[in-house]
Amino acid sequence: MTDVAQIRRDAAQTRRWGWWYVTELRLREMKAYISYVVTSSFGNPLMYLLGLGVGLANLIPDGIDGVPFLVFVGPALLMSTILTIGAEEGMYPVLGGFKWHKIFFAIHATTVTPGQIVGGFLVHLAIRFTFTAGVFYLMLVAFGAVPLGTGWLMIPISILGAFAILTPLAAYSAGIEDDRGQFALIQRLIVMPMFLFSGTFFPLSQVPDWLEWIGWVSPLWHASQLGRTVSYGLVEPLWLTLLRVAILAAYGVIGAILMRRAFVRRLTR
Amino acid sequence: MSHSVIRAVNLTKKYDDFVAVDGISFEVARGESFGLLGPNGAGKSTTMKMIASVSTRTSGELTVLDLDPNVDGPAIRSQLGVVPQEDNLDGELRVRENLLTYGRFFGLSRAEAGKRADELLEFAQLSDRANSKVEPLSGGMKRRLTIARSLMNDPQMLLLDEPTTGLDPQARHILWDRLFRLKEQGTTLVLTTHYMDEAEQLSDRIVVVDKGQIMAEGSPAELIRTYSTREVLEVRYGSDKNVSVAALIADVGERQEVLPDRILIYSDNGEQDLAEITRRGHHPTTSLVRRSSLEDVFLRLTGRSLVE
Amino acid sequence: MSAVTAPKRRFGGMYGGNARAIIERGFKATMTNNYLIILSGFFEPVFYLFSMGVGLGGIIGTIDLNGTEISYGAYIAPALLAVSAMNGAIYDSTWNVFFKLNFAKLYQTMLLTSLGPLDVAIGEITLALLRGGIYAVGFLTVMSIMGLALSPLAIFAIPVVILIAAGFASVGMAFTSYMKTFQQMDWLPLVMLPMFLFSATFYPISIYPEPIQVLVQCFPLWHGVELVRMFTTGVFTAAAWGHLAYFVVMLGTGVIVVARRLRSLFLR
Ligand SMILES: Nc1ncnc2c1ncn2[C@@H]1O[C@H](COP(=O)(O)OP(=O)(O)OP(=O)(O)O)[C@@H](O)[C@H]1O
Numbered sequence: 123m124t125d126v127a128q129i130r131r132d133a134a135q136t137r138r139w140g141w142w143y144v145t146e147l148r149l150r151e152m153k154a155y156i157s158y159v160v161t162s163s164f165g166n167p168l169m170y171l172l173g174l175g176v177g178l179a180n181l182i183p184d185g186i187d188g189v190p191f192l193v194f195v196g197p198a199l200l201m202s203t204i205l206t207i208g209a210e211e212g213m214y215p216v217l218g219g220f221k222w223h224k225i226f227f228a229i230h231a232t233t234v235t236p237g238q239i240v241g242g243f244l245v246h247l248a249i250r251f252t253f254t255a256g257v258f259y260l261m262l263v264a265f266g267a268v269p270l271g272t273g274w275l276m277i278p279i280s281i282l283g284a285f286a287i288l289t290p291l292a293a294y295s296a297g298i299e300d301d302r303g304q305f306a307l308i309q310r311l312i313v314m315p316m317f318l319f320s321g322t323f324f325p326l327s328q329v330p331d332w333l334e335w336i337g338w339v340s341p342l343w344h345a346s347q348l349g350r351t352v353s354y355g356l357v358e359p360l361w362l363t364l365l366r367v368a369i370l371a372a373y374g375v376i377g378a379i380l381m382r383r384a385f386v387r388r389l390t391r
Numbered sequence: 392m393s394h395s396v397i398r399a400v401n402l403t404k405k406y407d408d409f410v411a412v413d414g415i416s417f418e419v420a421r422g423e424s425f426g427l428l429g430p431n432g433a434g435k436s437t438t439m440k441m442i443a444s445v446s447t448r449t450s451g452e453l454t455v456l457d458l459d460p461n462v463d464g465p466a467i468r469s470q471l472g473v474v475p476q477e478d479n480l481d482g483e484l485r486v487r488e489n490l491l492t493y494g495r496f497f498g499l500s501r502a503e504a505g506k507r508a509d510e511l512l513e514f515a516q517l518s519d520r521a522n523s524k525v526e527p528l529s530g531g532m533k534r535r536l537t538i539a540r541s542l543m544n545d546p547q548m549l550l551l552d553e554p555t556t557g558l559d560p561q562a563r564h565i566l567w568d569r570l571f572r573l574k575e576q577g578t579t580l581v582l583t584t585h586y587m588d589e590a591e592q593l594s595d596r597i598v599v600v601d602k603g604q605i606m607a608e609g610s611p612a613e614l615i616r617t618y619s620t621r622e623v624l625e626v627r628y629g630s631d632k633n634v635s636v637a638a639l640i641a642d643v644g645e646r647q648e649v650l651p652d653r654i655l656i657y658s659d660n661g662e663q664d665l666a667e668i669t670r671r672g673h674h675p676t677t678s679l680v681r682r683s684s685l686e687d688v689f690l691r692l693t694g695r696s697l698v699e
Numbered sequence: 700m701s702a703v704t705a706p707k708r709r710f711g712g713m714y715g716g717n718a719r720a721i722i723e724r725g726f727k728a729t730m731t732n733n734y735l736i737i738l739s740g741f742f743e744p745v746f747y748l749f750s751m752g753v754g755l756g757g758i759i760g761t762i763d764l765n766g767t768e769i770s771y772g773a774y775i776a777p778a779l780l781a782v783s784a785m786n787g788a789i790y791d792s793t794w795n796v797f798f799k800l801n802f803a804k805l806y807q808t809m810l811l812t813s814l815g816p817l818d819v820a821i822g823e824i825t826l827a828l829l830r831g832g833i834y835a836v837g838f839l840t841v842m843s844i845m846g847l848a849l850s851p852l853a854i855f856a857i858p859v860v861i862l863i864a865a866g867f868a869s870v871g872m873a874f875t876s877y878m879k880t881f882q883q884m885d886w887l888p889l890v891m892l893p894m895f896l897f898s899a900t901f902y903p904i905s906i907y908p909e910p911i912q913v914l915v916q917c918f919p920l921w922h923g924v925e926l927v928r929m930f931t932t933g934v935f936t937a938a939a940w941g942h943l944a945y946f947v948v949m950l951g952t953g954v955i956v957v958a959r960r961l962r963s964l965f966l967r
């Protein structure tokens with residue numbers, strides 16, 4: 123006779139922590155490319171800050187928005203770096219988990235639920251974003267580009283922004299059968315324009331009016347503006363600041379719901 | 392004019408320090424059908440690649456159609472049809488386009504390539520999938536397409552690396568039939584296979600390789616005569632008793648081989664030996680007398696442990 | 700007798716004299732799969748140009764180029780053209796080649812026929828250059844419409860861009876011939892990103908201290924950017940010959956290395 127109650131109890135125990143097992147697995151997998159993550163976490167901010175911040179500042183001696191150019195552009199560079207990683211992580215790694223190395227199917231064969239797979243996936247990325255954004259933040263501080271003490275809030279903001287872009291993309295990626303170049307198209311026709319026309323290097327008002335809507339739908343613009351608010355005190359009405367947070371949260375939450383649904387569908391069909 | 396179309400002398404291939412093919416020598420005559428047998432990792436595919444002049448030999452001599460692969464690769468390949476062990480179809484093209492472009496790689500005219508493509512689609516029974524993508528084809532269909540592709544240039548010599556792996560019995564017989572007819576027309580066949588019945592059916596002459604070296608050579612019948620007996624008697628006593636019984640009947644037959652699940656007794660008269668065993672009171676749970684096959688030769692030459 | 704006539708012996712069995720068939724296959728594959736992707740590739744530099752040229756240009760205004768004041772858009776447009784030539788050529792000669800060689804096994808298929816490695820290399824590079832050339836024509840058209848092509852000589856930027864792309868592609872292929880795993884390819888962005896950011900793309904290198912300037916001048920992209928900029932702005936200096944020579948040498952070196960590596964790359 124098997125003890126059904128005991129089996130249920132055991133399963134419940136593993137189930138409660140299922141998301142963490144997934145996180146752990148992905149952290150362990152990261153070992154294979156950890157040197158790349160660390161190198162690029164230090165290298166990329168340095169390059170961008172020197173190349174686009176310090177370098178371009180020479181052409182804009184008066185600064186923008188009443189602050190030096192580097193201070194103006196710093197938060198946006200941080201956001202665009204983290205959000206870019208977010209967009210990347212929402213594409214190939216998700217499809218790959220279903221199609222190539224099939225790791226999601228392997229995990230699902232245990233007691234872990236699809237929802238926990240999504241949860242663990244996101245928690246792992248949150249850890250990674252925290253690290254990369256933290257390094258970037260410290261580097262900005264070292265360059266003297268963060269006047270306010272609230273500047274560290276850029277780290278959670280960048281995670282919010284990254285999830286805003288990552289989860290909807292991941293929901294899409296979990297649903298497609300095959301990479302027939304959709305990712306390249308998304309990258310070039312959605313992600314790229316969003317990054318270029320989202321007031322990273324100049325205030326959004328500089329882009330032609332008929333392109334300004336791109337900024338409004340782009341998580342990057344909202345994240346950058348929030349970053350500027352906490353970093354050097356960009357003056358915006360409170361309702362607008364709250365609206366930005368709400369927009370990012372809405373993207374993230376709706377995206378996560380869709381992502382979970384796509385995972386369930388793919389894993390159980 | 393029957394001279395060698397392949398001549399290998401001390402042919403050797405090393406990958407870094409690892410010796411994959413270790414100084415083998417053999418010849419293949421025009422119009423002959425030549426089989427390469429050997430366990431996994433023996434060096435069969437490596438040998439095939441060197442013949443197809445897509446892998447550079449480390450040392451030794453090799454001529455294919457009287458040409459040296461190191462200097463005349465394209466010329467040699469223009470006369471070869473190759474079925475690699477793993478299908479490498481062009482996933483970016485559709486089924487018929489795969490054949491067409493392959494023909495164009497040989498410099499066939501578009502019209503000629505189109506004509507042959509249609510004919511070979513028919514042979515591969517893929518005409519109705521002509522405009523399908525390659526990816527969704529079943530494993531066997533892909534194999535058939537690869538085989539069809541190898542015939543696009545109407546080759547003088549066909550290199551087939553485990554051609555029928557993954558094919559259903561019908562497709563296997565259709566392929567055998569086609570190969571017989573090609574052979575009748577004078578095409579030289581070189582093939583590797585893990586199906587001994589296939590090797591026996593298709594090859595005039597066989598070389599058995601193991602660990603990169605040649606273990607034996609001859610026609611299927613010769614090999615069986617040399618390395619095995621006429622018949623094999625298989626008896627089972629249950630896995631716990633096989634070993635102890637084997638010791639008691641060791642003198643029966645010419646040679647015996649104890650496997651975990653059964654005892655093989657090689658002999659010229661299986662029925663007679665079976666009678667002898669029963670006479671001694673060892674009644675097997677099941678018994679079978681069969682003709683000796685290439686499989687027995689293979690197992691003997693390449694060692695049982697590899698196959699267990 | 701066989702339907703196929705044997706090709707003549709050329710370049711020690713490396714060349715089957717039929718690179719055209721590879722190009723044909725490339726067109727067919729593009730048509731069946733990814734003409735949209737190819738098309739979208741054109742937009743990348745154009746988006747950059749809109750964003751940086753118009754957006755940032757509105758703040759920066761004009762910039763001094765060897766004594767001539769030109770708009771910021773006209774300054775960065777040629778740089779973006781050179782960068783996109785570099786990116787396209789590097790992508791095609793590294794990731795793309797590595798994938799087709801080790802994963803799709805496409806080159807193995809091609810080499811089962813009377814083609815040689817040289818046919819494959821020539822065919823694939825030609826395809827990449829054709830694509831790069833088409834992008835360049837498109838981008839120059841956009842530049843002209845935006846009034847950023849300041850000189851009639853801009854038309855000659857097209858062959859120049861193709862030379863730059865060929866230089867990068869040959870070196871990229873040489874690099875790929877030494878690669879064994881995808882992880883090793885991670886090195887690439889580490890070289891390309893700084894080149895993109897520091898090669899007089901967005902501002903003159905005169906803002907750097909002397910030693911850094913010299914360092915930047917060692918890398919190919921700077922020469923490419925400067926050269927293309929001369930043609931689109933019409934502001935030439937004698938340094939043009941140096942830039943040209945740089946790419947000719949780069950192309951030559953790349954081709955020699957690739958030719959030597961062909962056997963180990965394709966006929967392993
Ligand atoms: N490209 C390569 N690099 C390194 N080692 C290789 C390479 N190709 C083959 N080998 C090694 O050479 C040996 C012979 O391989 P080969 O593919 O010729 O075996 P085979 O006889 O065809 O085996 P199978 O029956 O499994 O197909 C193997 O040990 C294999 O690991």
Ligand SMILES: [Mg+2]
Nearest residue numbers: 435436437476
């Ligand atoms: Mg093999």
